[in-house]
Amino acid sequence: MVIKVNDLDLQDRLGMTSHHPRWAIAFKFKARQATSKLLDVEFQVGRTGSITPVAKIEPVHIGGVTISSISLFNEDIIREKDLMKNDTVLVERAGDVIPYIVKSLAELRPADAVPIVFPTKCPTCNSQLFKEEGEAVWRCINIECPAQVVERIIHFTSKDAMDIRGFGDANVRKFHSLGLLEDIPGIYKLDFDQIGRMEGFGAKSIDNLRSAIETSKSQPLHRLIFGLGIRFVGETTAKTLAQSVSHLKEFTNYSVEQLMQLEDVGTKVASSIHHFFNNPQNLQMLDELESLGLQLRNTKKDKVEAGGLSGQTFLFTGTLPTLKRSEAEAMAEAQGGKLLSGVSAKLNYLVVGEDAGSKLEKAKKISTIKILNEAEFLALINR
């Protein structure tokens, strides 16, 4: 909660320090705690295969909400906090909304307390679990693990990704368990006749679902990239990626080094992206999504959302087949592009026409410069 002086004149008179206004102050509530009994621990499989232990506790009310389920994050936490089933635990819900277990009250440990055994096999597909050096998280590395598939589909349909309204976790789980939905492309091949015969699906809800799925096909590229759930690729990186290509599959030609030249992309992120675009199954999925009508091109909408060609630099050389040099330059500038007069590492795009000479030769030696012909230039600016 932030308490503010609600008189604008007084606010003016109070002014600012170099850090903050003198007329506003944060009021922090004390953390709220309660005790409960740790009944059981479930092991959930995330979309990247991570195994998360989740404590099931006797329902307890803290700060107006009932808590019965608490993430324990990883195996180390269970050890560090010395948790056992049937223990009395101290639960805290601080200012934020995620509750956590502070500790178990060892002095109240009952005789029937049971140690928590972390599984060595995936609770869903029974594959052997792995833990990487230096990581605290155990993973199921079976890419076809049904639990991961479901989580990936849920992520794809979620609000920040493809935003397919009315789909929801429950429907994904239900359709998957009935064999109606097996992978991400399956979203666009749902058998609505069969769904229509299921309980709880009226004509209206089917119509809504069908049109929400249809609408999602034209979501901008960065939402699709985020929805693919590539490890370490959040919404910001997804936007950077979408801006860097005119078609998503161009990334199959990017090396890890080229990826690392993109804004805020480090080694870890670059190798994850590289890995994704070199997996034949993933490429097959992208082809299938495109043939189902999804947008894999960088459309104008995408660029407007991501800030157009703003700050990108252009140089034109040679005679273009249809455009005059001045027209082409104006088009680049109209979208926020800047014109350079010579080839250097600062140049992003060299657009070449007939009889391009030394500039082209020079540009070929600088790997970061993208060399386009007129058609590719027009595609880039969506004309």
Ligand SMILES: [Zn+2]
């Ligand atoms: Zn598994």
